[in-house]
Amino acid sequence: MPEPGPDIRPVPFRGGGFAPRSVRMVGAFVFVALIAIAEIGTRQGWISALTLPRPSDVLATFGELWDSGLLFKHLQPSLTRLAVGAALGASIGISVGVLIGLFSYIRAGLVPLVAALFPIPKIALLPLFVIWFGIDEGSKYALIAFGTFTPTVVATYGAVDNVDRTLVRMGQSFGLSWWSIVRKIVIPGAMPGILSGLRVSLAIAIILLVAAEMLGAEYGIGAYILEAGSLYDLERLFAGVVILSLLGVVVSAAISQAEKRLLRWRS
Amino acid sequence: MAAPRKGRRRTPTYLMELRLNSVSHAYGHTEVLRDITLTIPEGQIVCVVGPSGCGKSTLLRMIGGLERPDSGEILQVGAPPAGCLNPLTYVFQDFALLPWRSVEGNIALALEDHRLGRTRERDIVAGVLERTGLSDFARALPRQLSGGMKQRVAIARALAVNPAVMLLDEPLSALDAQTRELLMDDLVTLWTRTPFTAVYVTHNLAEAVRLGHAIVVLSRRPGAVREVVEINQPLQNRNATDPALEARREHLWQLMRDEARAADAELAHA
Numbered sequence: 001m002p003e004p005g006p007d008i009r010p011v012p013f014r015g016g017g018f019a020p021r022s023v024r025m026v027g028a029f030v031f032v033a034l035i036a037i038a039e040i041g042t043r044q045g046w047i048s049a050l051t052l053p054r055p056s057d058v059l060a061t062f063g064e065l066w067d068s069g070l071l072f073k074h075l076q077p078s079l080t081r082l083a084v085g086a087a088l089g090a091s092i093g094i095s096v097g098v099l100i101g102l103f104s105y106i107r108a109g110l111v112p113l114v115a116a117l118f119p120i121p122k123i124a125l126l127p128l129f130v131i132w133f134g135i136d137e138g139s140k141y142a143l144i145a146f147g148t149f150t151p152t153v154v155a156t157y158g159a160v161d162n163v164d165r166t167l168v169r170m171g172q173s174f175g176l177s178w179w180s181i182v183r184k185i186v187i188p189g190a191m192p193g194i195l196s197g198l199r200v201s202l203a204i205a206i207i208l209l210v211a212a213e214m215l216g217a218e219y220g221i222g223a224y225i226l227e228a229g230s231l232y233d234l235e236r237l238f239a240g241v242v243i244l245s246l247l248g249v250v251v252s253a254a255i256s257q258a259e260k261r262l263l264r265w266r267s
Numbered sequence: 268m269a270a271p272r273k274g275r276r277r278t279p280t281y282l283m284e285l286r287l288n289s290v291s292h293a294y295g296h297t298e299v300l301r302d303i304t305l306t307i308p309e310g311q312i313v314c315v316v317g318p319s320g321c322g323k324s325t326l327l328r329m330i331g332g333l334e335r336p337d338s339g340e341i342l343q344v345g346a347p348p349a350g351c352l353n354p355l356t357y358v359f360q361d362f363a364l365l366p367w368r369s370v371e372g373n374i375a376l377a378l379e380d381h382r383l384g385r386t387r388e389r390d391i392v393a394g395v396l397e398r399t400g401l402s403d404f405a406r407a408l409p410r411q412l413s414g415g416m417k418q419r420v421a422i423a424r425a426l427a428v429n430p431a432v433m434l435l436d437e438p439l440s441a442l443d444a445q446t447r448e449l450l451m452d453d454l455v456t457l458w459t460r461t462p463f464t465a466v467y468v469t470h471n472l473a474e475a476v477r478l479g480h481a482i483v484v485l486s487r488r489p490g491a492v493r494e495v496v497e498i499n500q501p502l503q504n505r506n507a508t509d510p511a512l513e514a515r516r517e518h519l520w521q522l523m524r525d526e527a528r529a530a531d532a533e534l535a536h537a
Contacts, residue, residue: 174377189365264408
C-alpha cells in the first residue's frame, strides 16, 4: 500500500505591488470619459445646463476666442505675469533656500519667518501689494513671486539638508573652494528636491495668477474668468478654466522634461 | 597616454612624512583616542587596525585635517612633492563619487579648482585612468559601475592630485571578497610602479598584512597604540597563502581578539 504522499502545492505568492509603473493613455482616457459623460448628460437633459455647461459649447466659445484673436490678447499678459512672477519667486526662493541650508544663523533667523509667511493666503495681502507696488504690473508680479517664494524655499532647504554629507567632506578633502562645493556638489545634489518643489510652486503661481488679475487687469486669463464669473457665463468661465488647466499641464510637462535632462544620472 | 608613462619612470621624490604627537580626543564624555604617537614614513603604507569603535576613522580624519584633536598635534614634516595638488588625499569607504558626473568628470573635479588649463587637466585624467585600467569607462556614470570599479575611480581621483600621503578609510570594506582581492592586487601594482605614502585604515587583518609595511594595532575605545608590527617582505612578493604572512595575521588576531570581543559587548551595552 503506497504511503500517503506529502501535500505538494506551490508556495503562495506574496510579493509585488507598491511599485507604480507608468501606464500610457489611462490619464487621457479618464479626461475623455469625464468630458463624454458631461456632454451626453447635458444633451440628454439629466445634467441641467444650469449646473454644467455643455463641453461642445465651451469648445465653441474657445473657438470664438481663437478666431477673434482675443485668446492671445488675454494669454500674452497672463504668460508674462506668470513668467516674471514665478521666475522672481523661484530664483529668490532657491537662493534663500540654499543659504538656509548652508548657514546656521540664516537658518535660525529665517526658518520661523518662512513658517509664518507660508500659511498666509497671499490673496489677503492684495491691498498691501497695491500700496507697495502700485496697481500696475508690479503688484501682480509681486503677488505671484511671493506665492512661489515660500514653497520654493521650504523645498530647497529640505533638499540641501538631504545632500549626502560624505560628498561635501570629499570636496573639502580635495581642497575645493567653498563656492565650488556649493556649485558642484550641493546644488546638483539638491536638484531633485528643488525640481519637485518647483512642481508645487509653479502650480501655486498659476492659482495666484487669477488672484493677481483681480487687481484691475483689462486683459488676462484671470480677468477673463472673473468677468465671465460675475456674469454667470458658464461657457466662458469654463473656457478660461480649461486654459488654466492646460497651462498647468504644460508647466508640469516642462518640469518633467527638465527632470529628464538634469537628473539623467538618477537611473 | 605618453606623458604619464614618462612620469612613472621618474624616481619618486616623496619628501614628506607625517608625525602624530600624543593625539587625544573625546566626543563629549566619550574618550575615543588616547595619546597616539606615530610616524608615517615616506613611501610606506601604514595600516591602522583595531576593533570597531576604536576611533581609527576619527584618527584618519584628523590626519587629513577634517577634524581637530582635543590635544596633541599632527605635523607634516618636509614639503609635499613638486606637482602635488593636494598633499593629504582621501579614499573613502563609500567611494564618495558624484553620481551626476561621469568617471572623467569625477576625477576632473579634484583638478578644476587648480586652473591647470584644459590640456593639462585632460592629460592628467587620461593618465590616471590608464594607470587604474579605467580608460574604457571614462564616460560612464557611477551608477553604471560595479562597486570595485567605483572604488578604482576614487583611487584614480586620489592619484590625479599627486598626493604626498593617501589616506584610505576602509577602502575595500564595501566590496565583496573577490573584488577586494582584485583591488588589493591593483593597489600593490600601483605602489610597486610608483611608491606612495599611505595611511590605510581597515578592520580586515588580511588586507593589513597584504598591504602594510607597518601595522598599527589600536586597542578598543579609547583607542591607544597597542603594538606596531612591521613586515619587511616586499609587497609584490606577498600572497594570501604565504605561511609567514598567515603567522603575522594570526599574531594580530591574538592581539585583537579579546579587545574585539570586549568592544562588541560594550557596544551592546551602550
